[in-house]
Amino acid sequence: MKINFKLFIALAINGLSFAGYAQNANVTHYNEPHRPQLHFSPVQHWVNDPNGMVYFNHTYHLFFQYYPEDIVWGPMHWGHAVSKDLIHWKELPIALYPDSLGYIFSGSAVVDSNNTSGFGKNGKVPLVAIFTHHDPKGEKAGTDVFQNQSIAYSLDEGNTWTKYAGNPVLKNPGIRDFRDPKVMWYAKEKKWVMTLATKDHITFYSAPDLKNWIKESEFGLRAGAHGGVWECPDLFPLKLNGKTYWVLVVNLNPGGPNGGSATQYFVGSFDGNKFSPADTQTRWLDYGPDEYAGITWSNTGSRKIFLGWMSNWTYANQVPTEKWRNAMTIPRDLRLKQSKHGIVIASALVPELASIYSNTWVSKNITVNKTLDLTAKVSSTKSRYVFKLELAKLKGYTIKLFNRTGEEVLVGYDDVKDQYFIDRTRSGNVDFQKDFAGRFTAPRLTASKSSDLTIVVDKASVELFADGGLTSMTAVCFPNQDYTDLRVQVDKKLKIKSLSFNALKSIWH
DSSP states (O other): OOOOHHHHHHHHHTTOOHHHHHHHGGGTSSOSTTOOSSSOOOSSEEEEEEEEEEEETTEEEEEEEEETTOSSOOSOEEEEEEESSSSSOEEEEEEEOOBTTBEEEEEEEEEOTTOTTSOOOTTOOOEEEEEEEEOHHHHHHTOSOOEEEEEEEESSTTSSOEEOTTOOSBOOOSOSSEEEEEEEEEGGGTEEEEEEEETTEEEEEEESSSSSOEEEEEEOTTSSOOSSEEEEEEEEEEEETTEEEEEEEEEEESOOTTSSOEEEEEEEEEOSSOEEESOOOOEEEEOSSSOEEEEEOBSOTTOOEEEEESSOTTTTTTSSOSSEEOOBOOOEEEEEEEETTEEEEEEEEOGGGGGGEEEEEEEEEEEEEEEEEOHHHHTTTTSEEEEEEEESSOOOEEEEEEOTTSOEEEEEEETTTTEEEEEOTTSSOOTTSTTTSSEEEEEOOOOOSOEEEEEEEESSEEEEEETTTTEEEEEEOOOSSOOOEEEEEEEEEEEEEEEEEEEEOOSOO
């Protein structure tokens, strides 16, 4: 936030803080066209990658790449927001500002319960942020060592941060893309493990104290997708049928399955030194065009909660908003499932989302002949709802979200190609960038005859979860009016086992 000293004095006189000001600003903000009502976005200005996500003392912390001067990318800061329930967010003052070592690029945060860093004092547990210092002068000079890893700590539950005097703690060995540290505690060997994006692969480092890092191993030169640079990795364990597997998430830009940015992952094992994948095929955590830089919260135990940036670098700086630009996805719970393509990740909406459900409607055993008009169920939701359907026998169908001006988003399943799809070709404002309009597809990952689909609609976005979350897709859109109408369309006949709507309250009002 650019400090307005007149405002600062006025706030001081009235006994208000900047945090309070940010909350009070919600009264007048969050009403703009296309503003998400279910997803986190800052009051104003530019946002990209989620950073430093950590759970501590019953509070979820979300830091994020933030430029407080404009709605286009600029010198990166760490913005900060907190939540008790993953749904309602309170924006706090900026946590980390650029300094002589550079901009504050992406990274992670941990709870140093054992005070391995020595930052803890008087019994206070330190939160430690690990981030990339990006030196723009070094980049401009043409060096390859302008990205280095640094740390900062907080002794007041994340409200204020002190950068470590010995930064950087991990210096660049000569790799141009050397960034986005995700750190976790590896209890078996009592050490911290850093998963770092290094050009088009991953390098693992370890340290006993978050300060003195040594290289452990590398992964990925001959695995997965390599259409662009690897970024924002994550490493964590998940269990399936009592067995522990390790998941390595790697964000990629460009080279996603539908163009531009996307999140791939690998399932395998990790021994504290080396990650070994079960196979080297490419798997995508979200097939839509608008989920990127996704990682999980630290310190949540066996529960792994994922959050992504709801945009794409292909057009992120150009989307037609005026006060703010871009937002986060809805948080998702991750779990492993067996599929016809091996062990894969399934994504599900966090159950906390139910706290803003209203006007639930359920109907069972419906037969659709050509068209089922559900406009009466969604017209009063202000384009905010969860729509679910279950099919005992899957056939092709299209769900049409549209308004009276002819703008539409098509979501559904193509039984000829065995694909789910989101089509935003005629979704509204699409001509601000040549690659925005289009039909985006995702494979079906199960051979089951039955199927389920959940979509979340929020003003200017659609998130799809199919077959228990085996397939997920995220897409933003920019209609000139809300999608007030909804129809299910089929070629001949479709039997729906169950269909439900839940209108959703705004998280801001």
